[in-house]
Amino acid sequence: MYAGAAALEAHGLGMRYRRGWALKDCSFRLPAGRICGLVGPNGAGKTTLLSIAAHVLEPTQGTLSLFGAAPGVADSGRTAFLAQEKPLFRGFTVAETLRLGRELNPSWDQRAAEDIVRAGDVPFDAKINTLSGGQRTRVALALALGKRPDLLLLDEPMSDLDPVARKELMGILLGEAAERGTTVLMSTHVLAEMENVCDYLVVLSGGRVRLAGDVDELLSVHTMVTGIKEGEGLPSSLAHHPLVESRISGRQFTALIRPEGPVAGFGETDSPSLEELLLAYLRSPDASPLITPTAQAQERDQAYSTRTVAA
Numbered sequence: 001m002y003a004g005a006a007a008l009e010a011h012g013l014g015m016r017y018r019r020g021w022a023l024k025d026c027s028f029r030l031p032a033g034r035i036c037g038l039v040g041p042n043g044a045g046k047t048t049l050l051s052i053a054a055h056v057l058e059p060t061q062g063t064l065s066l067f068g069a070a071p072g073v074a075d076s077g078r079t080a081f082l083a084q085e086k087p088l089f090r091g092f093t094v095a096e097t098l099r100l101g102r103e104l105n106p107s108w109d110q111r112a113a114e115d116i117v118r119a120g121d122v123p124f125d126a127k128i129n130t131l132s133g134g135q136r137t138r139v140a141l142a143l144a145l146g147k148r149p150d151l152l153l154l155d156e157p158m159s160d161l162d163p164v165a166r167k168e169l170m171g172i173l174l175g176e177a178a179e180r181g182t183t184v185l186m187s188t189h190v191l192a193e194m195e196n197v198c199d200y201l202v203v204l205s206g207g208r209v210r211l212a213g214d215v216d217e218l219l220s221v222h223t224m225v226t227g228i229k230e231g232e233g234l235p236s237s238l239a240h241h242p243l244v245e246s247r248i249s250g251r252q253f254t255a256l257i258r259p260e261g262p263v264a265g266f267g268e269t270d271s272p273s274l275e276e277l278l279l280a281y282l283r284s285p286d287a288s289p290l291i292t293p294t295a296q297a298q299e300r301d302q303a304y305s306t307r308t309v310a311a
C-alpha cells in the first residue's frame with residue numbers, strides 16, 4: 001500500500017449514464033483513518049461514487065485511487081462495500097454466508113463477524129431469504145467487517161434497522177474504525193446521526209462536489225447570523241460576506257455566511273451545527289463550492305486510471 005497516500009482520491013471523476021452525467025468533474029481527497037459522511041439529495045451521485053470506489057463501475061472520465069492505486073488492484077487495500085441492496089445469496093444460511101466470507105478473505109475475522117450476528121439474535125442456521133431486511137443488513141455488515149477492511153464503503157447502511165440496532169451497529173463500526181484505523185465512507189440521509197459519527201464530510205449535488213473537508217474545519221469557516229431584517233431583505237452590509245443561505249421569518253432573518261472579516265452589528269452570531277450547515281447547502285445548490293485544503297486532490301501522478309489499470 002502506498003505510504004502516506006489518501007485512502008481515496010478523485011481527480012476530475014465523471015460518470016455518464018445514457019440519460020446524462022451522474023458525476024462530473026469531481027476532485028477531492030479523503031485522508032486515511034477518517035469517518036466520512038457522504039451526503040446529497042436523491043440522485044446526487046452518491047451510489048455512483050461508491051460503486052466506482054468499490055470497482056463495480058468504471059468511470060467515464062478522470063481517475064479514482066484508493067491508497068494510491070486503482071480500485072481492484074492489490075495495492076489498493078482491502079475494501080469492503082455494503083451496497084443498498086445487500087447482495088447476499090438468498091439460499092445460503094447465515095453460517096454458510098460467513099463461511100464463504102472466510103474462504104474468500106485471507107484476513108477474515110470469524111469471531112468479529114459471529115459477534116455481530118449473535119448480538120442481533122439472528123440464528124446461524126436461518127436462510128438469508130427468511131430474514132427481515134434489518135437482519136439481512138446485520139449479516140451484510142458482519143460480512144463487511146469480518147473482512148477487516150482498510151476502507152469500508154457503506155451506502156445508506158442503516159436505513160432498515162430499528163433505532164436500537166442502528167445505534168449498536170454504529171457503535172461497532174466506530175469501535176472498529178478507532179481500533180484499526182479503518183477509513184469509512186458512508187452515504188446517509190440521516191443528518192442528525194452524523195454529528196456524533198463523522199469527522200469528515202463530502203457533499204454532492206447534481207453530480208458535483210459542493211463541500212468537502214474536515215468537519216471542524218468546515219464548521220469553523222461558517223457563521224450563522226440572526227437579526228432584524230432591513231426593509232424587505234438582509235442588512236446591506238452582510239453582502240460583503242459570501243452567503244450560503246438566508247431565510248426570513250416575520251421581521252427576523254437567519255443567514256449562513258462564510259465570513260470574510262469581522263461580523264458585527266448585524267445581530268447575533270453563532271457557529272452552525274453540522275445539521276444546520278448541511279441543510280443550508282442542500283437547500284442552496286447554487287452556493288459556491290468549498291473544498292478545504294486537506295480535501296484538495298493532490299497526488300495527480302499517483303492517481304491511476306481505473307480503466308487502464310484494473311484487471
Ligand SMILES: Nc1ncnc2c1ncn2[C@@H]1O[C@H](COP(=O)(O)OP(=O)(O)OP(=O)(O)O)[C@@H](O)[C@H]1O
Pocket residue numbers: 017018019021022040041042043044045046047048049
Ligand atoms: N444504472 C443507471 N443507469 C442510468 N442512470 C443511472 C443509473 N444509476 C444511476 N443513474 C442516474 O444517475 C444519477 C445519480 O444516481 P445515484 O444512484 O448515484 O444517486 P444517489 O445520490 O445515490 O441517490 P439516492 O440518494 O436516491 O440513493 C441519477 O440521476 C440516476 O437516475
